[in-house]
Amino acid sequence: MxxxxxxxxxxxxxxxxxxxxxxxxxxxxxxxxxxxxxxxxxxxxxxxxxxxxxxxxxxxxxxxxxxxxxxxxxxxxxxxxxxxxxxxxxxxxxxxxxxxxxxxxxxxxxxxxxxxxxxxxxxxxxxxxxxxxxxxxxxxxxxxxxxxxxxxxxxxxxxxxxxxxxxxxxxxxxxxxxxxxxxxxxxxxxxxxxxxxxxxxxxxxxxxxxxxxxxxxxxxxxxxxxxxxxxxxxxSASPYFKVAVPRKADLSLCQRYPWLKKGDHDAPSPSWEIAFTGSGIPLSIIPSHRDVKQPLVTYVRSTRSSHGYYTQKRLTGTGRNATLTNSGRNFIGLLTDKFKK
Ligand SMILES: [Zn+2]
Structure with missing residues:
Protein backbone atom coordinates (compact mmCIF):
# COMPACT_ATOMS: atom_id res chain seq x y z
CA MET A 1 0.00 0.00 0.00
CA SER A 236 19.40 30.20 -14.96
CA ALA A 237 19.94 32.69 -12.09
CA SER A 238 23.39 32.65 -10.49
CA PRO A 239 23.91 33.02 -6.74
CA TYR A 240 25.28 36.21 -5.23
CA PHE A 241 25.74 34.72 -1.77
CA LYS A 242 25.33 31.52 0.22
CA VAL A 243 24.53 31.09 3.89
CA ALA A 244 25.00 27.98 6.04
CA VAL A 245 22.43 27.50 8.81
CA PRO A 246 22.39 24.86 11.57
CA ARG A 247 20.31 21.87 10.55
CA LYS A 248 17.85 21.31 13.38
CA ALA A 249 14.78 20.24 11.50
CA ASP A 250 13.49 20.10 7.99
CA LEU A 251 13.01 23.55 6.54
CA SER A 252 9.43 24.44 5.71
CA LEU A 253 10.90 26.26 2.71
CA CYS A 254 11.92 22.84 1.30
CA GLN A 255 8.39 21.56 1.78
CA ARG A 256 6.96 24.63 0.08
CA TYR A 257 9.39 24.56 -2.83
CA PRO A 258 10.80 21.01 -3.16
CA TRP A 259 12.75 21.96 -6.30
CA LEU A 260 15.09 24.00 -4.06
CA LYS A 261 16.42 20.73 -2.63
CA LYS A 262 19.75 19.74 -4.16
CA GLY A 263 21.93 16.85 -2.97
CA ASP A 264 20.87 14.06 -0.60
CA HIS A 265 18.52 15.58 1.98
CA ASP A 266 18.01 12.18 3.66
CA ALA A 267 21.68 11.85 4.66
CA PRO A 268 22.48 13.55 7.97
CA SER A 269 24.55 16.73 7.92
CA PRO A 270 25.24 19.47 10.48
CA SER A 271 23.93 22.33 8.33
CA TRP A 272 22.08 23.47 5.24
CA GLU A 273 23.69 25.79 2.75
CA ILE A 274 21.20 28.10 1.02
CA ALA A 275 22.15 29.97 -2.17
CA PHE A 276 20.56 33.36 -2.90
CA THR A 277 20.46 35.94 -5.63
CA GLY A 278 21.50 39.45 -4.52
CA SER A 279 17.87 40.39 -3.97
CA GLY A 280 17.29 37.32 -1.77
CA ILE A 281 15.59 34.78 -4.02
CA PRO A 282 16.51 31.31 -2.69
CA LEU A 283 17.98 29.19 -5.51
CA SER A 284 19.02 25.96 -3.80
CA ILE A 285 19.29 24.25 -0.43
CA ILE A 286 22.14 21.75 -0.07
CA PRO A 287 23.18 19.60 2.94
CA SER A 288 26.54 20.94 4.16
CA HIS A 289 29.29 19.42 6.31
CA ARG A 290 30.11 22.80 7.83
CA ASP A 291 29.43 22.88 11.55
CA VAL A 292 27.85 26.26 12.27
CA LYS A 293 26.19 27.55 15.43
CA GLN A 294 24.45 30.44 13.69
CA PRO A 295 23.91 31.59 10.10
CA LEU A 296 27.24 32.13 8.36
CA VAL A 297 28.01 33.56 4.91
CA THR A 298 29.96 30.82 3.12
CA TYR A 299 30.24 32.39 -0.33
CA VAL A 300 29.84 35.83 -1.85
CA ARG A 301 30.37 37.10 -5.36
CA SER A 302 33.34 39.45 -5.36
CA THR A 303 32.58 43.13 -5.82
CA ARG A 304 34.73 46.17 -5.19
CA SER A 305 32.22 48.31 -3.32
CA SER A 306 30.00 47.36 -0.39
CA HIS A 307 27.92 44.19 -0.62
CA GLY A 308 25.16 46.25 1.01
CA TYR A 309 24.45 47.92 -2.35
CA TYR A 310 23.83 44.61 -4.09
CA THR A 311 21.93 42.73 -1.37
CA GLN A 312 19.30 45.14 -0.03
CA LYS A 313 21.70 45.77 2.88
CA ARG A 314 21.44 42.17 4.08
CA LEU A 315 25.21 41.77 3.77
CA THR A 316 28.05 44.08 4.62
CA GLY A 317 31.71 43.86 3.60
CA THR A 318 33.60 44.00 0.31
CA GLY A 319 35.40 41.62 -2.04
CA ARG A 320 35.24 38.03 -0.83
CA ASN A 321 34.40 39.14 2.72
CA ALA A 322 30.79 39.43 3.76
CA THR A 323 28.81 39.18 6.96
CA LEU A 324 25.08 39.27 7.61
CA THR A 325 23.64 42.53 8.89
CA ASN A 326 20.80 42.56 11.41
CA SER A 327 18.34 42.74 8.57
CA GLY A 328 20.16 39.87 6.85
CA ARG A 329 19.93 37.75 10.02
CA ASN A 330 16.22 38.54 10.32
CA PHE A 331 15.69 37.55 6.69
CA ILE A 332 17.48 34.22 7.18
CA GLY A 333 15.48 33.71 10.40
CA LEU A 334 12.24 34.30 8.51
CA LEU A 335 13.17 31.79 5.80
CA THR A 336 14.42 29.12 8.20
CA ASP A 337 11.71 29.38 10.88
CA LYS A 338 14.22 30.54 13.51
CA PHE A 339 12.05 32.84 15.51
CA LYS A 340 10.05 32.42 18.69
CA LYS A 341 6.48 31.27 18.27
ZN1 LIG B 1 6.51 49.52 -8.26
Whole structure:
Protein backbone atom coordinates (compact mmCIF):
# COMPACT_ATOMS: atom_id res chain seq x y z
CA MET A 1 0.00 0.00 0.00
CA UNK A 2 2.78 2.37 0.94
CA UNK A 3 4.45 1.69 -2.39
CA UNK A 4 1.18 2.37 -4.22
CA UNK A 5 0.60 5.58 -2.29
CA UNK A 6 4.13 6.72 -3.08
CA UNK A 7 3.68 5.78 -6.70
CA UNK A 8 0.35 7.65 -6.89
CA UNK A 9 1.94 10.69 -5.27
CA UNK A 10 4.89 10.73 -7.65
CA UNK A 11 2.60 10.21 -10.63
CA UNK A 12 0.35 13.09 -9.56
CA UNK A 13 3.40 15.29 -8.98
CA UNK A 14 4.80 14.34 -12.36
CA UNK A 15 1.49 15.22 -13.99
CA UNK A 16 1.14 18.43 -12.00
CA UNK A 17 4.70 19.33 -12.93
CA UNK A 18 3.49 19.73 -16.46
CA UNK A 19 0.88 22.39 -15.73
CA UNK A 20 1.71 25.25 -18.08
CA UNK A 21 1.99 28.78 -16.70
CA UNK A 22 -0.48 30.04 -19.31
CA UNK A 23 0.57 33.62 -18.55
CA UNK A 24 -1.20 36.69 -19.85
CA UNK A 25 -0.18 40.31 -19.41
CA UNK A 26 -2.14 42.02 -16.62
CA UNK A 27 -3.35 45.03 -18.67
CA UNK A 28 -3.80 46.07 -22.31
CA UNK A 29 -0.24 47.42 -22.33
CA UNK A 30 1.74 44.98 -24.52
CA UNK A 31 4.73 47.22 -25.30
CA UNK A 32 7.09 44.84 -23.48
CA UNK A 33 6.53 42.37 -26.33
CA UNK A 34 6.94 45.05 -29.02
CA UNK A 35 10.46 46.06 -28.02
CA UNK A 36 9.21 49.37 -26.59
CA UNK A 37 10.01 49.17 -22.88
CA UNK A 38 9.76 52.96 -22.60
CA UNK A 39 6.04 52.62 -23.38
CA UNK A 40 5.58 49.72 -20.98
CA UNK A 41 7.18 51.05 -17.78
CA UNK A 42 6.02 54.06 -15.77
CA UNK A 43 8.81 56.57 -15.23
CA UNK A 44 10.04 57.47 -11.77
CA UNK A 45 11.12 61.00 -10.77
CA UNK A 46 14.85 61.16 -10.07
CA UNK A 47 17.28 63.83 -8.94
CA UNK A 48 20.90 62.78 -9.10
CA UNK A 49 23.84 65.14 -8.75
CA UNK A 50 21.56 68.12 -9.28
CA UNK A 51 19.98 66.75 -12.47
CA UNK A 52 16.29 65.83 -12.47
CA UNK A 53 14.95 63.22 -14.88
CA UNK A 54 12.10 60.75 -15.39
CA UNK A 55 13.75 57.44 -16.25
CA UNK A 56 11.41 54.64 -17.36
CA UNK A 57 14.24 52.25 -16.49
CA UNK A 58 13.45 52.81 -12.80
CA UNK A 59 10.01 51.23 -13.38
CA UNK A 60 11.67 47.91 -14.25
CA UNK A 61 12.28 44.98 -11.90
CA UNK A 62 15.62 44.86 -10.16
CA UNK A 63 18.21 47.19 -8.67
CA UNK A 64 17.01 50.23 -10.60
CA UNK A 65 16.57 53.04 -8.04
CA UNK A 66 18.50 55.31 -5.69
CA UNK A 67 21.72 55.92 -7.58
CA UNK A 68 24.95 56.13 -5.70
CA UNK A 69 28.38 57.07 -6.94
CA UNK A 70 30.92 54.57 -5.67
CA UNK A 71 34.68 54.85 -5.73
CA UNK A 72 35.26 51.48 -7.36
CA UNK A 73 32.09 50.36 -9.12
CA UNK A 74 30.96 53.63 -10.69
CA UNK A 75 27.30 54.61 -10.40
CA UNK A 76 25.29 51.89 -8.71
CA UNK A 77 21.49 51.68 -8.32
CA UNK A 78 21.20 50.44 -4.74
CA UNK A 79 17.44 50.25 -4.22
CA UNK A 80 15.68 47.09 -5.30
CA UNK A 81 12.30 47.30 -7.06
CA UNK A 82 10.53 44.00 -6.62
CA UNK A 83 7.93 44.45 -9.35
CA UNK A 84 7.10 45.97 -12.72
CA UNK A 85 5.47 49.42 -12.86
CA UNK A 86 3.17 49.16 -15.87
CA UNK A 87 1.96 52.34 -17.56
CA UNK A 88 -1.71 52.93 -18.30
CA UNK A 89 -2.87 52.94 -21.93
CA UNK A 90 -6.32 54.42 -21.24
CA UNK A 91 -7.16 57.61 -19.35
CA UNK A 92 -10.32 59.66 -18.92
CA UNK A 93 -10.58 63.42 -19.46
CA UNK A 94 -9.39 64.06 -15.89
CA UNK A 95 -6.28 61.92 -16.60
CA UNK A 96 -7.38 59.04 -14.33
CA UNK A 97 -6.24 55.63 -15.56
CA UNK A 98 -9.03 53.36 -16.79
CA UNK A 99 -7.06 50.19 -17.50
CA UNK A 100 -8.62 46.95 -16.36
CA UNK A 101 -6.20 44.87 -14.27
CA UNK A 102 -6.32 41.10 -14.80
CA UNK A 103 -4.80 38.03 -13.22
CA UNK A 104 -1.69 36.87 -15.08
CA UNK A 105 -2.49 33.17 -14.60
CA UNK A 106 -5.19 30.77 -13.35
CA UNK A 107 -5.49 31.06 -9.59
CA UNK A 108 -7.39 31.94 -6.45
CA UNK A 109 -7.78 35.38 -4.86
CA UNK A 110 -6.12 34.90 -1.46
CA UNK A 111 -5.85 38.49 -0.24
CA UNK A 112 -7.67 41.73 -0.93
CA UNK A 113 -6.58 44.92 0.83
CA UNK A 114 -9.22 47.54 0.01
CA UNK A 115 -7.98 50.14 2.51
CA UNK A 116 -5.61 52.47 0.67
CA UNK A 117 -3.82 53.47 3.87
CA UNK A 118 -3.15 49.93 5.10
CA UNK A 119 -0.02 49.41 3.00
CA UNK A 120 2.57 51.20 0.84
CA UNK A 121 0.95 49.17 -1.93
CA UNK A 122 -2.31 51.10 -1.45
CA UNK A 123 -5.27 48.99 -2.57
CA UNK A 124 -3.92 45.59 -3.57
CA UNK A 125 -4.79 42.00 -4.45
CA UNK A 126 -2.76 38.80 -4.11
CA UNK A 127 -3.47 35.74 -6.27
CA UNK A 128 -2.25 32.22 -5.47
CA UNK A 129 -1.19 30.00 -8.36
CA UNK A 130 -0.49 26.29 -8.15
CA UNK A 131 1.43 24.97 -11.15
CA UNK A 132 2.41 21.81 -9.28
CA UNK A 133 5.74 22.84 -7.68
CA UNK A 134 4.78 25.02 -4.73
CA UNK A 135 2.50 28.03 -4.58
CA UNK A 136 3.41 31.14 -6.52
CA UNK A 137 1.86 34.51 -5.63
CA UNK A 138 1.16 37.38 -8.01
CA UNK A 139 0.48 40.80 -6.49
CA UNK A 140 -1.35 43.77 -8.04
CA UNK A 141 -0.81 47.10 -6.29
CA UNK A 142 -1.86 50.78 -6.38
CA UNK A 143 -5.34 49.83 -7.64
CA UNK A 144 -8.22 52.31 -7.73
CA UNK A 145 -10.71 49.54 -7.11
CA UNK A 146 -10.93 45.79 -6.49
CA UNK A 147 -13.62 43.91 -8.39
CA UNK A 148 -13.14 40.39 -6.94
CA UNK A 149 -13.53 38.75 -3.56
CA UNK A 150 -11.21 36.62 -1.48
CA UNK A 151 -11.66 32.93 -2.30
CA UNK A 152 -12.74 33.52 -5.89
CA UNK A 153 -11.19 31.38 -8.65
CA UNK A 154 -10.02 33.27 -11.71
CA UNK A 155 -8.80 32.13 -15.10
CA UNK A 156 -5.73 33.75 -16.65
CA UNK A 157 -6.84 37.12 -18.06
CA UNK A 158 -9.90 37.55 -15.79
CA UNK A 159 -10.33 41.05 -14.38
CA UNK A 160 -9.62 41.71 -10.70
CA UNK A 161 -9.61 45.50 -10.48
CA UNK A 162 -8.95 48.90 -12.03
CA UNK A 163 -5.57 50.63 -12.21
CA UNK A 164 -5.02 53.59 -9.88
CA UNK A 165 -2.49 55.51 -7.83
CA UNK A 166 -3.21 54.43 -4.25
CA UNK A 167 -0.24 53.88 -1.97
CA UNK A 168 2.78 55.86 -0.96
CA UNK A 169 4.28 58.64 -3.09
CA UNK A 170 2.00 58.44 -6.14
CA UNK A 171 -0.19 60.94 -7.96
CA UNK A 172 -2.68 60.68 -10.78
CA UNK A 173 -0.08 61.37 -13.45
CA UNK A 174 1.99 58.42 -12.25
CA UNK A 175 -0.96 55.98 -12.06
CA UNK A 176 0.36 52.50 -12.80
CA UNK A 177 0.05 48.84 -11.92
CA UNK A 178 2.82 47.50 -9.71
CA UNK A 179 2.94 43.78 -10.54
CA UNK A 180 4.96 41.19 -8.63
CA UNK A 181 5.45 37.46 -9.09
CA UNK A 182 6.56 35.97 -5.78
CA UNK A 183 7.67 33.03 -3.72
CA UNK A 184 6.50 32.98 -0.10
CA UNK A 185 9.23 33.36 2.53
CA UNK A 186 7.32 31.96 5.53
CA UNK A 187 3.93 30.32 5.99
CA UNK A 188 3.59 31.79 9.51
CA UNK A 189 4.59 35.38 8.99
CA UNK A 190 2.42 36.64 11.88
CA UNK A 191 4.58 34.67 14.34
CA UNK A 192 7.70 36.28 12.89
CA UNK A 193 6.12 39.74 13.15
CA UNK A 194 5.18 39.07 16.78
CA UNK A 195 8.75 37.92 17.48
CA UNK A 196 10.27 41.10 16.03
CA UNK A 197 7.67 43.22 17.83
CA UNK A 198 5.95 44.70 14.82
CA UNK A 199 2.41 44.87 13.44
CA UNK A 200 0.96 43.18 10.37
CA UNK A 201 -2.57 43.30 8.99
CA UNK A 202 -1.94 41.25 5.85
CA UNK A 203 -1.11 37.81 7.25
CA UNK A 204 1.24 35.88 4.98
CA UNK A 205 0.43 38.27 2.13
CA UNK A 206 2.46 41.15 3.48
CA UNK A 207 4.88 42.29 0.77
CA UNK A 208 7.80 41.69 3.13
CA UNK A 209 6.91 38.00 3.22
CA UNK A 210 6.82 37.74 -0.56
CA UNK A 211 10.03 37.37 -2.57
CA UNK A 212 9.71 38.83 -6.04
CA UNK A 213 11.21 37.09 -9.05
CA UNK A 214 11.94 38.86 -12.35
CA UNK A 215 8.43 39.06 -13.80
CA UNK A 216 9.45 40.77 -17.07
CA UNK A 217 12.06 38.11 -17.90
CA UNK A 218 9.48 35.50 -16.98
CA UNK A 219 6.96 36.96 -19.45
CA UNK A 220 9.61 37.10 -22.19
CA UNK A 221 10.88 33.56 -21.45
CA UNK A 222 7.31 32.26 -21.41
CA UNK A 223 6.59 33.90 -24.76
CA UNK A 224 9.66 32.21 -26.25
CA UNK A 225 8.86 28.89 -24.55
CA UNK A 226 5.25 28.49 -23.26
CA UNK A 227 6.24 25.20 -21.57
CA UNK A 228 8.72 26.89 -19.22
CA UNK A 229 8.20 26.36 -15.46
CA UNK A 230 9.23 28.70 -12.63
CA UNK A 231 11.95 26.30 -11.33
CA UNK A 232 13.39 26.01 -14.85
CA UNK A 233 13.23 29.78 -15.21
CA UNK A 234 15.06 30.31 -11.89
CA UNK A 235 17.66 27.66 -12.73
CA SER A 236 19.40 30.20 -14.96
CA ALA A 237 19.94 32.69 -12.09
CA SER A 238 23.39 32.65 -10.49
CA PRO A 239 23.91 33.02 -6.74
CA TYR A 240 25.28 36.21 -5.23
CA PHE A 241 25.74 34.72 -1.77
CA LYS A 242 25.33 31.52 0.22
CA VAL A 243 24.53 31.09 3.89
CA ALA A 244 25.00 27.98 6.04
CA VAL A 245 22.43 27.50 8.81
CA PRO A 246 22.39 24.86 11.57
CA ARG A 247 20.31 21.87 10.55
CA LYS A 248 17.85 21.31 13.38
CA ALA A 249 14.78 20.24 11.50
CA ASP A 250 13.49 20.10 7.99
CA LEU A 251 13.01 23.55 6.54
CA SER A 252 9.43 24.44 5.71
CA LEU A 253 10.90 26.26 2.71
CA CYS A 254 11.92 22.84 1.30
CA GLN A 255 8.39 21.56 1.78
CA ARG A 256 6.96 24.63 0.08
CA TYR A 257 9.39 24.56 -2.83
CA PRO A 258 10.80 21.01 -3.16
CA TRP A 259 12.75 21.96 -6.30
CA LEU A 260 15.09 24.00 -4.06
CA LYS A 261 16.42 20.73 -2.63
CA LYS A 262 19.75 19.74 -4.16
CA GLY A 263 21.93 16.85 -2.97
CA ASP A 264 20.87 14.06 -0.60
CA HIS A 265 18.52 15.58 1.98
CA ASP A 266 18.01 12.18 3.66
CA ALA A 267 21.68 11.85 4.66
CA PRO A 268 22.48 13.55 7.97
CA SER A 269 24.55 16.73 7.92
CA PRO A 270 25.24 19.47 10.48
CA SER A 271 23.93 22.33 8.33
CA TRP A 272 22.08 23.47 5.24
CA GLU A 273 23.69 25.79 2.75
CA ILE A 274 21.20 28.10 1.02
CA ALA A 275 22.15 29.97 -2.17
CA PHE A 276 20.56 33.36 -2.90
CA THR A 277 20.46 35.94 -5.63
CA GLY A 278 21.50 39.45 -4.52
CA SER A 279 17.87 40.39 -3.97
CA GLY A 280 17.29 37.32 -1.77
CA ILE A 281 15.59 34.78 -4.02
CA PRO A 282 16.51 31.31 -2.69
CA LEU A 283 17.98 29.19 -5.51
CA SER A 284 19.02 25.96 -3.80
CA ILE A 285 19.29 24.25 -0.43
CA ILE A 286 22.14 21.75 -0.07
CA PRO A 287 23.18 19.60 2.94
CA SER A 288 26.54 20.94 4.16
CA HIS A 289 29.29 19.42 6.31
CA ARG A 290 30.11 22.80 7.83
CA ASP A 291 29.43 22.88 11.55
CA VAL A 292 27.85 26.26 12.27
CA LYS A 293 26.19 27.55 15.43
CA GLN A 294 24.45 30.44 13.69
CA PRO A 295 23.91 31.59 10.10
CA LEU A 296 27.24 32.13 8.36
CA VAL A 297 28.01 33.56 4.91
CA THR A 298 29.96 30.82 3.12
CA TYR A 299 30.24 32.39 -0.33
CA VAL A 300 29.84 35.83 -1.85
CA ARG A 301 30.37 37.10 -5.36
CA SER A 302 33.34 39.45 -5.36
CA THR A 303 32.58 43.13 -5.82
CA ARG A 304 34.73 46.17 -5.19
CA SER A 305 32.22 48.31 -3.32
CA SER A 306 30.00 47.36 -0.39
CA HIS A 307 27.92 44.19 -0.62
CA GLY A 308 25.16 46.25 1.01
CA TYR A 309 24.45 47.92 -2.35
CA TYR A 310 23.83 44.61 -4.09
CA THR A 311 21.93 42.73 -1.37
CA GLN A 312 19.30 45.14 -0.03
CA LYS A 313 21.70 45.77 2.88
CA ARG A 314 21.44 42.17 4.08
CA LEU A 315 25.21 41.77 3.77
CA THR A 316 28.05 44.08 4.62
CA GLY A 317 31.71 43.86 3.60
CA THR A 318 33.60 44.00 0.31
CA GLY A 319 35.40 41.62 -2.04
CA ARG A 320 35.24 38.03 -0.83
CA ASN A 321 34.40 39.14 2.72
CA ALA A 322 30.79 39.43 3.76
CA THR A 323 28.81 39.18 6.96
CA LEU A 324 25.08 39.27 7.61
CA THR A 325 23.64 42.53 8.89
CA ASN A 326 20.80 42.56 11.41
CA SER A 327 18.34 42.74 8.57
CA GLY A 328 20.16 39.87 6.85
CA ARG A 329 19.93 37.75 10.02
CA ASN A 330 16.22 38.54 10.32
CA PHE A 331 15.69 37.55 6.69
CA ILE A 332 17.48 34.22 7.18
CA GLY A 333 15.48 33.71 10.40
CA LEU A 334 12.24 34.30 8.51
CA LEU A 335 13.17 31.79 5.80
CA THR A 336 14.42 29.12 8.20
CA ASP A 337 11.71 29.38 10.88
CA LYS A 338 14.22 30.54 13.51
CA PHE A 339 12.05 32.84 15.51
CA LYS A 340 10.05 32.42 18.69
CA LYS A 341 6.48 31.27 18.27
ZN1 LIG B 1 6.51 49.52 -8.26
Missing amino acids: KFLATLALSLSLAAADKLPLNLSLPTDNTAIFDGKPEDFYMWVPRTFEGVTSRPWTAGQYGFVRTLRKTKDDGIVATQFHEGLDIKPVKRDSSNAALDEVRTIANGIVVHTSPNRGASNYGIYVVMEHDFGYGKIYSLYAHLAKITVEKGQSLASGDALGIMGYTGRGLNRERSHLHLEVNLMASDHYDDYIAAVGSVNTHGNYNGRNLIGIDASSLFLSHKANPAISIPTFLA
